[in-house]
Amino acid sequence: MIDELRTEIERLRAQTRPLEPDSYQRRELGGRALDHALGFLDRVEDAPSLRSASEAFAQRLEVEFTEDGRDPAAVLDYVGACIENPGIATTSPRFMGYIPGGGLFHSALGDMLAAASNKYSGFAPAAPGAVRIENACTQWLASVIGYPETAAGTLTSGGSLANLTAMVAARDARDPEGGGAVYLTRFAHHCVDKALHIAGRGRAPKRVIATDANYRMLVEALEEALERDSRAGVRPWLVVASAGTVDTGSVDPLPEIAELCRRHGAWFHVDGAYGGLFALCDEGRTKLTGIEQADSVALDPHKTLFLPYGTGAVVVRDGRHLIDAFSASAEYIRPFSETDVGPSPADLSPELTRHFRAMRLWLPLQIAGVAAFRAAQGEKLALARYFHSRLSEIDGFDPGPSPNLSVVAFRYLPKSGDVDDFNERLIKHVQDEGRVMLSGTRIHGRFYLRCAILCFRTHIEHVDEAVDAVVRGVKALSG
Ligand SMILES: *Cc1c(COP(=O)(O)O)cnc(C)c1O
Numbered sequence: 149m150i151d152e153l154r155t156e157i158e159r160l161r162a163q164t165r166p167l168e169p170d171s172y173q174r175r176e177l178g179g180r181a182l183d184h185a186l187g188f189l190d191r192v193e194d195a196p197s198l199r200s201a202s203e204a205f206a207q208r209l210e211v212e213f214t215e216d217g218r219d220p221a222a223v224l225d226y227v228g229a230c231i232e233n234p235g236i237a238t239t240s241p242r243f244m245g246y247i248p249g250g251g252l253f254h255s256a257l258g259d260m261l262a263a264a265s266n267k268y269s270g271f272a273p274a275a276p277g278a279v280r281i282e283n284a285c286t287q288w289l290a291s292v293i294g295y296p297e298t299a300a301g302t303l304t305s306g307g308s309l310a311n312l313t314a315m316v317a318a319r320d321a322r323d324p325e326g327g328g329a330v331y332l333t334r335f336a337h338h339c340v341d342k343a344l345h346i347a348g349r350g351r352a353p354k355r356v357i358a359t360d361a362n363y364r365m366l367v368e369a370l371e372e373a374l375e376r377d378s379r380a381g382v383r384p385w386l387v388v389a390s391a392g393t394v395d396t397g398s399v400d401p402l403p404e405i406a407e408l409c410r411r412h413g414a415w416f417h418v419d420g421a422y423g424g425l426f427a428l429c430d431e432g433r434t435k436l437t438g439i440e441q442a443d444s445v446a447l448d449p450h451k452t453l454f455l456p457y458g459t460g461a462v463v464v465r466d467g468r469h470l471i472d473a474f475s476a477s478a479e480y481i482r483p484f485s486e487t488d489v490g491p492s493p494a495d496l497s498p499e500l501t502r503h504f505r506a507m508r509l510w511l512p513l514q515i516a517g518v519a520a521f522r523a524a525q526g527e528k529l530a531l532a533r534y535f536h537s538r539l540s541e542i543d544g545f546d547p548g549p550s551p552n553l554s555v556v557a558f559r560y561l562p563k564s565g566d567v568d569d570f571n572e573r574l575i576k577h578v579q580d581e582g583r584v585m586l587s588g589t590r591i592h593g594r595f596y597l598r599c600a601i602l603c604f605r606t607h608i609e610h611v612d613e614a615v616d617a618v619v620r621g622v623k624a625l626s627g
Contacts, residue, residue, distance in 0.1 A: 166217055177220055180220055180221065180224060181220075181224065184224045184227065184228065185256065188228070188232055188239075189239075189253065192237070192239050192240060192241070192605070193241065193605075195237055195240065196237065196240075196582040196583065197236065197237045197240040197242040197243045197582065197583065197584060197585035198235070198236050198237065198579055198582045198585045199233055199234055199235065199237070199582060200234070201234045201235065211226075211230075236585055237585075238250070238251065238457075238603075239251050239603075239605070240585065240603070240605070241603055241605035241606045241607065241610045242583060242584045242585060242606070242610050242613060242614070243585045243603055243606075244584065244585060244586055244599045244600050244601055244603075244606065244610075244611075244614055245585040245586050245587035245598070245600065246394075246587050246600060247394065247422050247448075247451045247555075247600050247602055248451075248600060248601075248602045248603040248606070249450050249451045249452075249453075249454050249455060249456070249457070249602060249603065249604075250454045250602075250603035250604045250605050250606075251454070251455070251456035251457070252454050252455055252456070252512045252516075252604065254511050254512035254515050254516065255455045255456050255508035255509070255511065255512055256456060256508075257511060258507040258508040258509075258510065258511035258512070259456070259507065259508050261507055261511070262503065262504040262505075262507035262508070266504075267504050268501070269282055269493060269502060269503075269504040269505075269506065270492060270493050270494040270499065270500050270501055270502050271492045271493075271494055272489050272490070272491070272492040275504075276488065276489045277489075278504050278506065278507075279489045279490065279492060279493065280488075280489035280490065281506045281507070281510050282303060282493050282504075282505070282506035283489060283490035283491065283493075284506075284510070285303065285461075285506045285509050285510055286300065286301030286302060286303065286461060286463065287299070287301070287490075288513075289301055289425070289447060289449075289461050289463055290463040292425060292427050292428050293420075293424065293427055293439055293440055293442075293445055293447075293463055294427065294433075294439065294440030295440060295463060295465050296465070298465065298466055298467055298468075299463055299464060299465050299466070299467050300463070300464055300467025300468075300470050300471070300491065300496055301461055301462055301463035301464065301467075301470070301496070302461065302462060302470065302474075302493055302496040302497040303449075303459060303460070303461050303493070303505040303506060303509070304459075304460040304461060304462060304497065305458055305459070305460060306421075306448060306450065306457070306458065306459070306460040307337070307339065307419070307421030307422075307446055307447070307448040307451075307460045308339035308342065308343070308460070309460055310421065310446035310447060310448070310460040310461055310462040311337070311339050311340055311343045311417075311419055311421070311446045311462075312339075312342075312343035312346055312347065313446075313462045313470075313474075313497060313498070314343075314417050314444035314445075314446055314462050314464065315340075315343045315344060315347045315349070315386070315417070316347050316473050316474075316498075317444060317464055317469045317470055317472070317473040317474075318385070318386050318415040318417060318443065318444060318469075319347050319348070319349060319473075320469070320472055320473040321415060321443075321469045321472070321473075322385055322386070322413075322414070322415045323349065323352075323383075323385040323386070323415075326348075326349065326352070327352075327353075327382075327383060328352060328353075328382075328383045328384065328385020328386065329352060329353040329354070329355060329377050329382050329383065329384055329385055329386075330344065330349070330352045330353070330354050330355070330385060330386045330387075330388065331354075331355045331357055331370060331373060331374070331384070331386070331387045331388070331414070332354070332355075332356065332357065332387070332388040332389075333356065333357050333358075333359050333363075333364075333365045333390070333400070334356055334359070335359065335363050335390060335393040335394075335395055335396075335398065336388055336390060336393075336419065337390070337393075337394055337419055337421065340388050340419060352385065352386075353377075353382055355373040355377070357369045357370045357373060359398075361549065362396075362398055362549050362552065363393060363395065363396050363398040363591070364398050364399065364400050364401060365389060365390075365400040365401065365405065367401055367404040367405065367408070370387070370405060370408055371408055374408060374411075374412045374414070378412060383413075384409075384412040384413065384414040385414060385415060386414060386415045386417060387405060387408070387409050387414050387415070387416050387417065388417050388418075388419060389402060389405050389416070389417070389418050389419070389442075390418070390419050390420075390423075391418050391419065391420035391422075391423040391424045391436055391439055391445070392420060392421075392422035392423020392424070392426070392552070392553050392555075393422075394422060394555075394589075395555070395557060395589045395591055395596075395598070396548070396549075396551075396552070396555055396557045396591070396598075397422065397423060397532075397551055397552045397553035397554060397555035397600075398552050399423060399435055399436060399552050399553065401438070402418065402436065402437065402438025402439050402441065402442070403437060403438035403441065404438075405438070406438055406441035406442065409443075415443045415444070416441065416442045416443050416444075417442060417443060417444045417445070417446070418439055418442040418444070418445045418446070419446050420436075420439060420445045420446060420447050421446050421447060421448040421451065421460065422448065422451055422452065422553070422555075422602075423436065423452070423552075423553050424436065424439060424445050424446070424447045424448075424452070425447055425448070425449065425451075425452035425453055425525075426452060426525055426529070426553060426554075427439060428452075428518070428521060428522050428525055429522045429523075429525040429526045429529070430522075430526070431526055431529050432525060432526075432529065432553070435552065435553065440465075442465065443464065443465055443466070443469075444462060444463065444464045444465070444469075445462070445463050446460065446461075446462050447460065447461040447462070447463065448460045448461070449461060449509055451602060452525065452602065453509065453512075453521060454512075454521075454524065454602075454603070454604040455508055455509060455512070456508065458503075458505070458508075459505055459508060459509060467491075467496075470496045470497075471491065471495055471496065474494075474495060474496055474497055474498060475495040475496075476494070476495070524604045527607070528554045528601050528602055528606070529551075529553060529554055531554070531601045531606065531607075531608065531611050532551040532553065532554040532555065532556055532599075532601050533550070533551060534608065534611060535556050535599055535601065535611050535614065535615065536548075536550060536551055536556050536558075538611075538612075538615050539556070539558055539615065539618075542615075542619065544560055544561055544562070544563075544622065545558060545559070545560055545561070546558060546559050546560070546561050548596065554600065554601045554602050555598060555599070555600045555601075556598070556599045556601075557589065557591060557596040557597070557598050558596060558597055558599070559571045559594070559595065559596050559597060560574055560618075560622050562625075562626065567594070567595075568594060568595040570625065571588070571595045571596065571597060572588065572595055573625055574597065574618070574621045574622065574625060575587070575588040575597050577620075577621040577624055577625060578597075578617050578618060578621050581617060581620075581621075583613065583617055584610075584613055584614045584617040586598060586599050586614065586617075586618070587600070597618070599614055
């Protein structure tokens, strides 16, 4: 009986061998994968920023899994042709659509290191070093915002989950019974609505506050709404301000909003997924004055710190609110100082077992140094002003208001014909060329082109190319 079992176990064991390549095979496979990634990066400067699916899928390999596995070279070819090529090249210096980031190479290496050692970063006793790094990263992010040491934070998969995490903390702290009202502008990111819905506050009374000519929340309108609710017996619960709207990069008047929130006892949340981390550079910090007065801030290192996708962060000024909302067991509710490495990430977030995300943030900051990040952000802000100035000098363009951060929403005003229709054809022309990737949006019903400059690889010659692409488009459509 035991002998039979032994034979069966040995047979199965032999079949598991492909799961653990030996030392030589690991070097061989690792070298191939690294070469592949390096080759991709070597081509990034010149590759199109947008490619149609049909072009890439001309070369096809079955996506289905096989019982016995495939040759790694064929699999890597597939990765190149059918995964890396089609669609938008978010790594391109000429990708200025949506909110770019670029994807730092150091972070890719950090991911590899994190996955290879597979430390259990959810729980301090299991991986004290990993948790120390995670807490150091969130404390650093909090300090960039200007938060005091009472702050706590957690790394999330992105800005949407960061906003959700903050909203749950805000709910537990200020609206446990429900019924409190929410205040935001129509330029708030749609993930805020989604977060309210998931947090069980989708039916909370919602006040959409009017905006000024720069798409910023009108303080007087907010004040009026808060006072009207207070008079009517509706409790102001949550004010969501934007530090960088997606459409135009507008920053709401944060200090004034903070003051109103204090007066009315409302939780002040700032969605800084796009703009919040500009606080790292001098110009950004000035523009974001007041963000440090927020009760919570959602951030997106995969945008404004140029990381690969999958890293957001939320920071809460009084860190106890995060622990209150997410600690599963009362045993964990103790002062941070009681553990050597700070709180366990699992006590600050809805997740338990999780990717060791901090490594992809920590490694580039360690190796490249903070000054390079600060300079890159300053460069992007200056490039947006440069793009705006260049358009202002070309006949026929409405360059929109001067950029708050690094997004410019603009349009061309043709001498005749429908303006929206012309600009929709203009964005299509630019995108069909595939050289420069810009996006479009509707503001107050009008169609605008958006140039969002935030890839760390984007420099002045790429912004010049963007201007050229738009001018070429106008010529082609007017011809
Ligand atoms: C990108 C963005 C979000 C959503 O973040 P994800 O990382 O895409 O989940 C939310 N708010 C703003 C202002 C953003 O720019």
